[in-house]
Amino acid sequence: MDAEAAKMIGAGIACIGMGGAGIGVGTIFGNFLSGALRNPSAAQGQFTNALIGAALAEGLGIFSLVVALLLLFVV
Amino acid sequence: MAGTADRVDPIHQFHIVDLFQIGQIGGMKFAFTNSALFMLIAVALSFLLLYAGSAPRALVPGRFQSVAEEFYSFVHNLVRQVLGEEGKAFFPFIFCLFAFVLFTNFLGLIPYFFTVTSQLVITGTLALFIILMVLVVGLAKHGLKFFGLFVPHGVPIFLLPFISLIEIISFLARPVSLSLRLFGNMLAGHIVLKVFAGFIVSLAGLGFGGWIGAIGPLFMTVAITALEFLVAALQAFVFAVLACVYLKDALHPHH
Numbered sequence: 113m114d115a116e117a118a119k120m121i122g123a124g125i126a127c128i129g130m131g132g133a134g135i136g137v138g139t140i141f142g143n144f145l146s147g148a149l150r151n152p153s154a155a156q157g158q159f160t161n162a163l164i165g166a167a168l169a170e171g172l173g174i175f176s177l178v179v180a181l182l183l184l185f186v187v
Numbered sequence: 188m189a190g191t192a193d194r195v196d197p198i199h200q201f202h203i204v205d206l207f208q209i210g211q212i213g214g215m216k217f218a219f220t221n222s223a224l225f226m227l228i229a230v231a232l233s234f235l236l237l238y239a240g241s242a243p244r245a246l247v248p249g250r251f252q253s254v255a256e257e258f259y260s261f262v263h264n265l266v267r268q269v270l271g272e273e274g275k276a277f278f279p280f281i282f283c284l285f286a287f288v289l290f291t292n293f294l295g296l297i298p299y300f301f302t303v304t305s306q307l308v309i310t311g312t313l314a315l316f317i318i319l320m321v322l323v324v325g326l327a328k329h330g331l332k333f334f335g336l337f338v339p340h341g342v343p344i345f346l347l348p349f350i351s352l353i354e355i356i357s358f359l360a361r362p363v364s365l366s367l368r369l370f371g372n373m374l375a376g377h378i379v380l381k382v383f384a385g386f387i388v389s390l391a392g393l394g395f396g397g398w399i400g401a402i403g404p405l406f407m408t409v410a411i412t413a414l415e416f417l418v419a420a421l422q423a424f425v426f427a428v429l430a431c432v433y434l435k436d437a438l439h440p441h442h
């Protein structure tokens with residue numbers, strides 16, 4: 113296989129990891145919302161924690177994006 | 188991957204251009220770049236907002252003053268919430284971080300403006316600075332007890348080496364993930380914006396049918412711009428919160 117083509121395929125495969133970040137962020141906000149609807153008075157205090165969790169989950173997805181960008185532009 | 192002339196190149200917006208050269212340091216070019224220019228603009232804007240906002244000192248705040256006061260008290264509440272009363276000393280640092288990241292993120296959303304935070308060098312420097320500060324503060328406040336951070340309480344003794352190893356790795360990964368999160372979010376958002384804008388251009392080049400087809404990407408571009416405003420504010424907030432959370436480890440290593 114041509115090395116250039118392999119790079120492109122590798123970058124595409126690496127980006128699948130972003131889907132995991134999507135699942136993670138969705139789970140966090142979904143669970144936050146279901147908890148918030150049960151106890152709306154406690155929701156405001158936990159919103160920061162939900163955002164931190166979402167950011168941490170998203171950061172791992174960003175790693176795979178960075179790998180894809182490295183494959184495209186650096187390797 | 189260099190884009191040809193007839194194609195929209197989504198990476199071109201991140202090119203750093205020398206505006207004027209100042210001199211040479213050890214054979215390396217030392218120049219004033221567009222990145223430096225937009226950093227200065229961001230700093231000047233945040234300074235102006237706070238200075239103009241706090242100048243009237245009215246008992247009943249006007250528009251400018253209430254924006255500045257909200258801005259200030261938002262970060263103040265955040266620092267107090269996460270770090271407690273002894274975290275007051277770090278409020279100026281966190282406030283500067285938040286203001287800088289927020290203003291550079293928002294400046295980057297204006298068309299033809301440069302996004303400073305989409306450069307890994309900038310976010311990496313900020314993250315490295317935060318983690319060095321955590322180390323210095325932790326070692327100065329607690330001495331060698333600071334390394335108790337890597338020895339959690341209530342872990343069975345035979346599991347402790349593995350847990351400690353994991354804790355150390357996760358501590359060392361913090362600056363990497365902190366910088367990559369901001370960089371990746373800004374980079375990815377701006378690339379997506381440019382790709383969708385490129386769809387409009389190439390569809391509109393097809394003639395009348397293309398014009399109708401270009402309405403779809405146009406709506407997407409507008410929607411993604413709105414999302415990017417959210418992301419820009421959220422990432423600045425997350426950056427500041429995580430800096431606070433990491434500093435909390437330095438203040439209270441025994442968790």
